[in-house]
Amino acid sequence: MTPSTMTAIADRPSARPAPAPTIERRGRILALVAIACAALNLRLVVTSLSPLLTTISAEFGFSATVVGVFGTLPLVAFAVFGLVTPLIMRRIGPEATVVLSMALTAAGQALRAFAPGTGTLLVLTAVALTGAALGNVVLPPLIKRYFPDRLAALSTVQMVAIHVGALFPPLVAVPLAQLLGWRVALGSWALVALVAGMLWVAQWSSPGARRADRAAGADQGPPLARPLYRVGMAWRMAALFGLVTWNVFTLFTWLPALLTDAGHTSAYAGTMVSLMVGVSLLFGLVAPTVTARAANTFPIVALGVAGYAVGYLGLALGPAHLAPLWTCFLGAGTSLFVVVMTMINTRATTARGSAALSGFVQGVGSGIALGGPLLFGLFAELTGGWAPSYLLVAGGSLVGATLMAYLERTPWTIEAAAAGHRPARG
Template identity: 75%
Template sequence: MRPSSLLARPDRPSARPDTAAPTGAPVLRGRLLALAAITCAALNLRLVVTSLSPLLTTIGAEFGFTTTVVGVFGALPLVAFALFGLATPAVMRRLGAEATAVLSMLLAAVGQLARAFAPDTGTLLLLTAVALTGAALGNVVVPPLIKQYFPDRLAALSTVQMVAIHLGALFPPLVAVPLAEAAGWRVALGAWSLLALAAAGLWAAQWRRPGGTAAPSAVVPAGGEPPLARPVWRVGMAWRMAVLFGMVTWNVFTLFTWLPTLLADAGHSGAFSGGMVSLMVGSSLMFGLVAPTITVRAANTFPIVAFGIAGYVVGYLGIALAPQSLAPLWSVFLGLGTGLFVVMMTMINARSTTARGSASLSGFVQGAGSGIALGGPLLFGLLGELTGGWTASYVLVAGGSLAVATVVAYVERTPWSIEAAAAGHRPE
């Protein structure tokens, strides 16, 4: 069987009698708690970042940090995602997937609540790093949990995950500035810890359910599956996916960090700039509603990636050169670009046949890819500060990364599984 034909039907129930899932309510029987836990955890994976970025101007005025420090805040998520993305599979093997999910959400909750009381820049950075450690663990553990609990509904659960991630990224920047003006930036920053605490509670309940981590018939425990034929870091397909994920993430976090500043420099208010970040995320969400289904069924993924890259190109050019009265339009196009993150997260599950393979690929792609993406927010701000404008940042940081993404997406256009790649079975 060709890998692409294997991946063309991931959303159908298994043909095995003991795992087949009929239509209707029985599809979720015994898995509603897992569904709620996955959804709530996904809501937390980006709000750690987007709840802070619209407030950096306000906090910077109080703490007295520079543009370069803003770039450090923008790069910090990528440092956490790189370090803990690579480490999370080992944590999962030691603790189990559900316990790792509980740990990730507790760290996110504690970090977000504590940083609201930070007295200075250094403490704010440290406590943000704690919150981001939780988000980094969650980024890696959620796709294998989907693979584990919903192997028969990958596209549907990938869509649920991506909608939740986008909603978690959309609302904080929309309300951050108004809430800070009404109650102070500390309240606006710390209030989101409640959502992470709720996610931790849901995963704790799933972990401690009767029978331990035993799950319904659709669940395939990752620990009972054979390892990859070669370590994931020795598989070329994994490296290409990591580079593509890195270039996508490079631009996502550059925009999360710098889009409010770019719009503020153009004369827009802080509330308007935060609203444009939410509009960008909302546009990405619309793309994300269809991207998982298209991605898992595609025999050639290059057109999907090229569509997102085109959105980036138009959006960046509009923000840089066109009238700022059209900022909402350019934010929509940038949202189509950031929607590539949906495609990449879906590909991690679609390009694996086992929960263990998904965990290995998820950890490596997100860890190595985040390390590659680390330079994006830092370079964008550094070039802007050195040159006194944003032209070099647009050309080198944005343009260069999109060119690399285009080349890699074309090379890695044929879907195949990490298990087949590790065994040396080339796709047709």
């Protein structure tokens, strides 16, 4: 069997790595709770704001294009810090990096509640998103650091926490704003990041963190044969990740506006965002296992794309009272994010290859996804309707994602790709 014909499953060791004997059970429990709490914040910064943008825009007077800018900010942060965070981790260590992540997230969320205008709100949202972007990159290495024998289970914990953090803010944001004002509704979520930061300070200062340093000294694997910018597989995976993320953040930004424009209330629209995330969570519980075991990943991605297509068509052309149905289809499509992340995580045989592929794909892919939220709003503002946004921004990205998924349908490894091997196409 050549490297190019190995599937991702064959690449993984058959035996689970033994837990490092120097890491105490109590230290691992604290690390588990700290990982879950930090993961809650990775999408919360976005979904706590999007249901309130209509209310805030009425006070500050910004346009649909500015709403698109708010939707683009997370992707700018993820693109920049997907590439920068590994450098920060090497300089200060992963525990210090996640503490910095939570501190920035808490400060940005708390201070933006006092923003006097649009510019300040944008800047402080960017600060909070910088923290979330750091956490997005640093948590997987921390999982491997403390739980080398439980990677799948802890990755599922992280995924569930991310979804829970995305699900609840839209559900309560508008009712809380109606009761206490949008500033309280927006700033109160800083407490979640503050608690996570305190947990990581405790973990960072514990003997377990120092013992994890010694336990993490395993071989990282040889350097890749070529830099990733010269490897076609890396670019295709980045394009697929980017086009999937394009739609995720387009919907986080614009689904509330699409539903209120169709005659629903802001509170109802926020509930639909939570419904979309909840459906994505349900699919996401099984998606990693199915994706990792698949000899051909194209049918899985194609099903997700079909969910997106039906959901978008329903919002654009279907009866407004069936919005929950269309939202469920969109949630099925949004679960593609978990599918693509699983594809990234399983297509490497070494820690060095995994880190390189993940950083490249998330950094470049987030850069590609920048156009989604911004163009969706820009086209609507220029044409006075949503049709061009649905057709060109959503439809075009789905066509591109389908093509990339077909080209990368056969699991293989980044090490093999960098060495110039080719997969056996199914």
